[in-house]
Amino acid sequence: MSSELSIFGLFWQASLLVQLVMLLLLAASVASWTFIFQRSRALSRAKSEMKKFEDKFWSGVDLNRLYQELVARQSVQGMASLFCAGFKEFVRLRKSSSTPSEAIMDGTYRAMRVSLSREIDELESRLPFLATVGSISPYIGLFGTVWGIMNAFIALGEVQQATLAMVAPGIAEALIATAMGLFAAIPAVIGYNRFSHQVEKLENNYGNFMEEFSSILHRQALVSKPDSSMSSGQPQG
Known part of the structure; x- marks a missing residue:
């Protein structure tokens, strides 16, 4: 590709609107990769934290001690946060x-x-944000493409003798806008679909833990006195 038809050369020769479209798509692409x-x-x-917590919870550890260890941390997230919220409320209500x-x-x-x-x-x-970028980036790129091709044909109509060399730069800059739209959209769509699936799996695991933990606490509520110490994470007979 000659220097006149290089990507940077075409960018500087493009109209202001097409330049803005390219810069917008570039910013969207950078932000998408950062968030990915x-x-x-x-x-x-x-x-990883969910796996560690499950291993410790089902190891037979005393629930009171596990709760104290978790609240001593500066921050508790994930499945451990569900445990702390449920255990705290359970103990508070059992005092009555x-x-x-x-x-x-x-x-x-x-x-x-x-x-x-x-x-x-x-x-x-x-x-x-990833879903938005994946949805609208191709259309933004297409808008830049249409605008660039329109300007190329307008310029072509103003000359007596048209040549391919005259129309090629305008069409090339238009196609670059399309390529940048796809470059921004494809990773965003892949990232969104992948992360949505992972979040769904984590949510299902959290929901299963809530049901299992509720069953354990229900047994404790039925058979234990308010002043009785909580036992391990294994269900009691």
């Missing part, structure tokens, strides 16, 4: 001997549901 790397690390960390077990479990489950909603909102952070 951020979400990839965040979801990998969430899966007049509270029926059904009310205790309803309050405990609601506390875990609120915590679950917050965790899923955090995991889904930036995903709407």
